[in-house]
Amino acid sequence: MPPVISVQHLQKRYKDVVAVADASFEVAQGEIFGLLGSNGAGKTTAVECLQGLRKASGGELRVLDMDPRTQARELRRRIGSQLQESSLPDHIRVGEALDLFAAITPGGHDWREVMGQWGLGDKRKASYHALSGGQRQRLFIALALVNGPELVFLDEMTTGLDPAARRVAWDLVRRVRDMGTTVVLVTHFMEEAERLCDRIAVMDAGRIVAEGAPQKLVTDFAKYVTVVFSTDAPDVEFLARVPHVAKVMRHGSRVEVRGDGAVLAHVACSLVEHDITPPDLRVELPTLEDVFLALTGHEMEE
Numbered sequence: 688m689p690p691v692i693s694v695q696h697l698q699k700r701y702k703d704v705v706a707v708a709d710a711s712f713e714v715a716q717g718e719i720f721g722l723l724g725s726n727g728a729g730k731t732t733a734v735e736c737l738q739g740l741r742k743a744s745g746g747e748l749r750v751l752d753m754d755p756r757t758q759a760r761e762l763r764r765r766i767g768s769q770l771q772e773s774s775l776p777d778h779i780r781v782g783e784a785l786d787l788f789a790a791i792t793p794g795g796h797d798w799r800e801v802m803g804q805w806g807l808g809d810k811r812k813a814s815y816h817a818l819s820g821g822q823r824q825r826l827f828i829a830l831a832l833v834n835g836p837e838l839v840f841l842d843e844m845t846t847g848l849d850p851a852a853r854r855v856a857w858d859l860v861r862r863v864r865d866m867g868t869t870v871v872l873v874t875h876f877m878e879e880a881e882r883l884c885d886r887i888a889v890m891d892a893g894r895i896v897a898e899g900a901p902q903k904l905v906t907d908f909a910k911y912v913t914v915v916f917s918t919d920a921p922d923v924e925f926l927a928r929v930p931h932v933a934k935v936m937r938h939g940s941r942v943e944v945r946g947d948g949a950v951l952a953h954v955a956c957s958l959v960e961h962d963i964t965p966p967d968l969r970v971e972l973p974t975l976e977d978v979f980l981a982l983t984g985h986e987m988e989e
């Protein structure tokens with residue numbers, strides 16, 4: 688099956704600002720693809736180019752086998768789009784907005800059902816300006832999905848949602864994917880990326896710096912583990928000389944020892960030799976957040 692999205696050497700410049708320098712990636716049919724990156728990395732610009740909302744300055748783009756630069760109108764009938772910066776007229780009611788969006792592209796879902804799924808059933812008659820931030824956000828997601836798109840772009844879908852609403856949103860997005868819709872998700876939430884995305888690309892300063900399944904990125908990039916424990920012992924400097932230890936950090940009674948896979952056994956042994964037997968000795972495995980910081984913030988110098 689050909690990819691739903693194929694991007695080769697995408698470039699986007701705004702006068703002298705290079706928003707996307709060189710981005711290449713593919714998104715397969717039926718996957719949830721995450722785009723991660725720091726503020727200003729170029730994520731929104733990239734997904735807006737893919738939706739035909741901005742004209743790429745260079746590169747090859749195919750979306751649902753169309754060129755977003757020349758077939759934007761046709762493309763937008765088949766995709767759903769939740770933009771990072773969205774707005775509606777103040778007085779439009781929730782039900783009216785959904786009805787309107789459903790009418791523009793017939794053949795989608797029953798808008799009342801979508802309204803209920805996104806927890807807006809009791810807000811049907813509420814005006815846009817009277818919605819809370821999270822309710823507005825849910826309305827924009829519902830609007831992106833009401834036409835039953837083949838491909839949906841969600842740019843910071845869960846920003847502003849409370850933790851419970853965020854989990855509901857994840858479940859609904861999984862359902863959308865399971866029904867065959869391909870999802871492109873821009874997010875800053877590592878937990879969201881880790882739990883929801885089949886594959887992610889990390890963008891930094893307009894370039895894709897890593898791509899793969901979240902768990903694979905963690906195992907590929909994070910080669911160390913961290914042993915953590917607490918102690919009142921004044922001196923733990925001896926740990927720096929223990930085999931497999933790369934770094935010892937101490938914050939009050941909390942001690943963190945970084946090293947490769949064998950470090951836990953060696954640290955445990957050395958602690959016992961020094962009569963330190965912390966009951967909370969444990970190993971913390973790297974997370975997607977560590978990988979992200981390593982790729983974009985140079986936090987993991989070892």
Ligand SMILES: Nc1ncnc2c1ncn2[C@@H]1O[C@H](COP(=O)(O)OP(=O)(O)OP(=O)(O)O)[C@@H](O)[C@H]1O
Binds near residue numbers: 705724733
């Ligand atoms: N219309 C514009 N004109 C000029 N520069 C722009 C414009 N839109 C975006 N930029 C610049 O392009 C770069 C990428 O912006 P973009 O919005 O794509 O980043 P982002 O990765 O989505 O960031 P965030 O996580 O903060 O949403 C930034 O330096 C931004 O200032």
Ligand SMILES: [Mg+2]
Binds near residue numbers: 730731732771842
């Ligand atoms: Mg953005």
